[in-house]
Amino acid sequence: MTPAISHTLVLAISLAGFVCLALSMNRHQRDEFGRALSARMTWWLRWLGWVLVTLALPVAIIGLGTGFGIVAWNGHISLAATVVFVGLLARSRRREIKG
Amino acid sequence: MNAKPRGIRQTMSDLHIWTGLLVSWILYAIFLTGTVSYFRDEISVWMRPELPAASHPSAAPELAQRMIDAMSKTHAPGGTMWSIRLPTPRDPTVFVFWRDESGFASATLDPASGARVSARDTKGGDFFFSFHFNLHYIPRLWGRWIAGVSAMFMLVAIVSGVITHKKIFTDFFTFRWGKGQRSWLDGHAALSVLGLPFHFMVTYSGLVTLMVLYMPWGMQSVASPEIQAAVTNEIRFKLPAPEPHGAVTALTAIAPLVQQAEARWGRGSVRSVEITKSADNGARVAITQAQSRRVSTTPRYLVFDGVSGELVTAKEHSGPAAETQGVFYGLHMGRFADLMTRWLYFLSSLAGTTMIASGLVLWTVKRRTKLADPQRPYFGFRLVERLNIATIAGLPFAMAGMLWANRLLPLNVPGRAECEIHLFFILWALMLFHAALRPPKRAWVEQFLATAAALALLPALNLLTTTRGLPGSLTSGDFLFAGFDLALLALAATSLEIARRTARHQPRQAKKRRRAGSVGEAT
Numbered sequence: 001m002t003p004a005i006s007h008t009l010v011l012a013i014s015l016a017g018f019v020c021l022a023l024s025m026n027r028h029q030r031d032e033f034g035r036a037l038s039a040r041m042t043w044w045l046r047w048l049g050w051v052l053v054t055l056a057l058p059v060a061i062i063g064l065g066t067g068f069g070i071v072a073w074n075g076h077i078s079l080a081a082t083v084v085f086v087g088l089l090a091r092s093r094r095r096e097i098k099g
Numbered sequence: 100m101n102a103k104p105r106g107i108r109q110t111m112s113d114l115h116i117w118t119g120l121l122v123s124w125i126l127y128a129i130f131l132t133g134t135v136s137y138f139r140d141e142i143s144v145w146m147r148p149e150l151p152a153a154s155h156p157s158a159a160p161e162l163a164q165r166m167i168d169a170m171s172k173t174h175a176p177g178g179t180m181w182s183i184r185l186p187t188p189r190d191p192t193v194f195v196f197w198r199d200e201s202g203f204a205s206a207t208l209d210p211a212s213g214a215r216v217s218a219r220d221t222k223g224g225d226f227f228f229s230f231h232f233n234l235h236y237i238p239r240l241w242g243r244w245i246a247g248v249s250a251m252f253m254l255v256a257i258v259s260g261v262i263t264h265k266k267i268f269t270d271f272f273t274f275r276w277g278k279g280q281r282s283w284l285d286g287h288a289a290l291s292v293l294g295l296p297f298h299f300m301v302t303y304s305g306l307v308t309l310m311v312l313y314m315p316w317g318m319q320s321v322a323s324p325e326i327q328a329a330v331t332n333e334i335r336f337k338l339p340a341p342e343p344h345g346a347v348t349a350l351t352a353i354a355p356l357v358q359q360a361e362a363r364w365g366r367g368s369v370r371s372v373e374i375t376k377s378a379d380n381g382a383r384v385a386i387t388q389a390q391s392r393r394v395s396t397t398p399r400y401l402v403f404d405g406v407s408g409e410l411v412t413a414k415e416h417s418g419p420a421a422e423t424q425g426v427f428y429g430l431h432m433g434r435f436a437d438l439m440t441r442w443l444y445f446l447s448s449l450a451g452t453t454m455i456a457s458g459l460v461l462w463t464v465k466r467r468t469k470l471a472d473p474q475r476p477y478f479g480f481r482l483v484e485r486l487n488i489a490t491i492a493g494l495p496f497a498m499a500g501m502l503w504a505n506r507l508l509p510l511n512v513p514g515r516a517e518c519e520i521h522l523f524f525i526l527w528a529l530m531l532f533h534a535a536l537r538p539p540k541r542a543w544v545e546q547f548l549a550t551a552a553a554l555a556l557l558p559a560l561n562l563l564t565t566t567r568g569l570p571g572s573l574t575s576g577d578f579l580f581a582g583f584d585l586a587l588l589a590l591a592a593t594s595l596e597i598a599r600r601t602a603r604h605q606p607r608q609a610k611k612r613r614r615a616g617s618v619g620e621a622t
Contacts (some may be wrong), residue, residue, distance in 0.1 A: 007439045020510030022272045067394035067426070068435065076297045081271075082293045082450075089274050096276070 006063025010056045014080035017052030020045045022084050025082060026070060031092055106265055115259040119458050120483070122249040124490045128457045129246060131494055132227040133270060133301075136446035137433055140189040142224030145583045146505045148565040149218045152577045153191040156210045158353035159361060162186075162413035167353045167374070168212030174206060175199055175466055182373040186210045189579075196367075210495075220515040221505055226523075227498070232309070235520065240312075247313050258341070261295075262391055264288055280468070283461045285444075290454035297447035298454070304431035332414075333421035336387050336398035338375055344564045350374070351408035359410070360401050362388040367391075374405060382406055390435045396602045397425035421430060458490045463487065467606075485534045492546035493530030495594070499553035499587075500526040507563045540601065554591035558584035 022028045024045035029037050039043070056076065056087075061069035117251060120579035135142065144150065153279025156162055166183045178197040186193055193213075207218050222229075230233075234242035261267065273291065274285045291298065311318055323326050331337055353372060360369050370389035376382045390396065397417035404566055417425065429435055433444045463484050470476050476484070501523040512518055534542045561584060562568025572580035 003437055005437070011540060025269065025272070027269075028272060059153075064286060065410060066390045066394060068440075071394060071430065071436075072440050072443070075440060075447060078294050078447055078450075085272050085293060087203050087330070089276070093276060 001063045010060045014057040017085040021049030111262040117257045120254040130452040133231040136228040139224035146223040147218035164354040184371045287457040293540040294450040304427040307427040357581040394429040395425035396429040488534035489531040496525035496550040551594035
C-alpha cells in the first residue's frame with residue numbers, strides 16, 4: 001500500500017465509523033429519519049461505528065508504520081468526526097431554511 | 100451566591116473560565132504562530148522567492164560530494180567544520196554552515212552547481228516559530244517561562260474543561276444554530292472535543308520540549324560535564340565543538356560514505372553531512388538520518404573516520420528515557436509528517452486556535468446579556484472585549500502584513516530581516532489602538548475585512564513582484580508557491596465570511612430569564 005492509499009483508506013473507514021456513531025444517537029436519528037430507530041438497530045449502529053473507528057487504527061499501523069500510523073490515525077479520526085459534524089449541521093440548516 | 104455547597108462541575112467550570120481568560124490572549128498568539136510553523140519551511144521558501152524552485156536533485160551521494168567539493172574549493176577552504184543539510188521536497192536548496200578562523204558562517208547553495216545563491220534578507224518562517232515560544236523584544240528566557248506558564252494553564256483548562264463538559268458523548272455532534280450563548284458554547288465544545296487528542300498532546304508535549312529549563316534539577320544532579328554531555332548525546336545530535344584552527348587533511352571521498360548510510364537506512368534517508376577536522380590531522384564525518392516518518396527525535400547518525408573512511412560509531416538507539424522525551428518532542432514538532440499528516444496537524448492546530456478564540460468571545464457573550472447598561476459596560480468587560488479584537492483579528496492581520504513587508508521592503512535596507520519583524524509588531528500595535536478607539540462591533544468587522552483584503556491581495560502582490568505568481572506556478576508545477584497562494588486565498592475567504600457574519604449579526608433581545616441551570620451548569 002502506498003502512503004496515499006493508506007491515508008485515504010484510514011480516513012474513509014473513520015468517516016464510515018463516525019456516520020454510524022452519529023446515526024446511533026437519538027437526536028440525529030430524529031433529525032435524519034424523522035423518528036427514533038429501533039433499539040436493535042441503534043445497538044448495531046453503535047457497535048459498527050466503534051468497530052470501524054477502531055479498525056482504522058490497525059489499517060494505519062500496517063500501512064504507515066507503528067508510530068507514524070498512530071499519529072496519522074489520531075489526525076484522521078479528528079478530521080472524520082469534524083466532517084460528520086459539519087455535514088449534519090449543514091443538512092439540518094438546509095431543512096430549517098426549506099421550512 | 101447560594102449557600103449550598105458547589106458541585107465539582109461548578110468548581111471546575113469557574114477554574115476553566117478564569118484560568119482560560121488569564122492566559123488566552125497569549126495562548127492564542129502562541130497557538131496561531133505555532134500552527135503556521137507546521138509550514139515553517141514552506142513559509143521560508145515563499146519569503147525567499149529568488150531561490151530556485153524545486154528541481155529533481157541528483158542522488159544524495161553525488162550531491163553531498165559536490166557540496167563538499169564546493170566548500171573545500173570555494174566557500175570555506177580553511178574551514179575546520181562544515182555542515183551540509185541536503186535538500187528536501189519542502190526545502191529545495193542546500194543549507195551549509197561552517198567554522199573557520201573568522202568564526203561561524205552560513206550560506207545557501209544551489210544543489211545543482213554548488214554555487215552560492217543569494218536571497219533577500221529575511222527570517223522567513225523561523226520568525227513565527229521563534230515567536231511561538233521565545234516571544235520577542237524580551238529575553239528568551241522570560242519568553243520561554245511565559246510560554247511554559249501559559250501551557251501549564253492550558254493543561255489545567257483542558258482537564259477542567261473536560262470535567263465541566265457534562266455530555267461529552269451525547270452532545271458529540273450537537274450544534275444548536277442561532278441560539279446566542281448556547282451556540283457559542285456548542286461551537287467552543289465542538290472545537291475542543293473534536294481536536295481533543297491533538298490539544299492535549301500538543302500542550303503536554305510543549306511543556307516537555309523545554310522540560311530541562313522548567314525542571315532543571317534532574318540534569319543538575321548529574322555531577323560531571325562528561326556525563327551531562329553523554330545525557331545530551333542520547334537526546335540530540337551534537338558533535339564536540341570544532342576548533343578554530345585545523346590542518347587541512349586529505350579527506351576521503353564522501354559519496355561512498357553517504358552510500359553506506361543509504362544502504363543501512365534506505366534511499367533518501369540522509370539529512371545532513373557534518374565534517375570536523377582537528378589540529379592533530381584527524382577528521383570525522385558524521386552522517387545524520389532524516390526524520391521522515393519516524394516520530395521520535397532521538398539522534399540517528401553514523402560517524403566515519405574522515406581520512407580512512409572507516410565507520411567509527413553508529414548511533415541508532417537511545418535509552419528509554421531519551422526515547423520517551425524524543426517521542427513527545429517529535430509529536431510536538433511534527434517534522435516527521437508527510438504532506439497529508441502535516442495538513443492534519445495544521446487543521447487540528449487551527450481548531451485549537453479557534454477553540455481559544457471562541458472561549459474568549461464566549462466570556463463576553465455570556466456577560467453581555469447581564470450588563471446593567473449595555474451601552475456602558477464596566478471596565479473589565481471593555482478591556483476583555485478590546486483585547487479580544489486586537490488579538491483574535493489583529494494578529495492574523497499583522498502576520499499578513501509581515502508577508503507584505505517581505506515583498507515591499509527594498510532589498511538593500513540595512514537590517515531588513517529585523518525591519519520585517521518590527522513592521523509586524525507595529526501593525527499589531529495599530530490594531531490594538533484601532534480596537535480601543537472604535538465601537539466594538541465595527542472594530543471586529545473592520546479588522547477582519549482588513550485581514551481578508553491583506554490576505555486576498557498577497558497573491559496579486561506576489562505576481563507583481565516576483566516571477567513566481569499564481570498562474571505561472573500552477574502551470575509550471577511549482578506546487579509550493581501555488582499551494583501557498585491558494586491557501587492565502589482560502590484564509591482570505593474565511594476572514595471575509597467572519598466579517599460578513601459579524602456585520603449582519605443582530606444582537607438577540609435580552610430574554611426574560613433563561614431556564615435556570617440549563618446554561619450556567621455547562622459553561
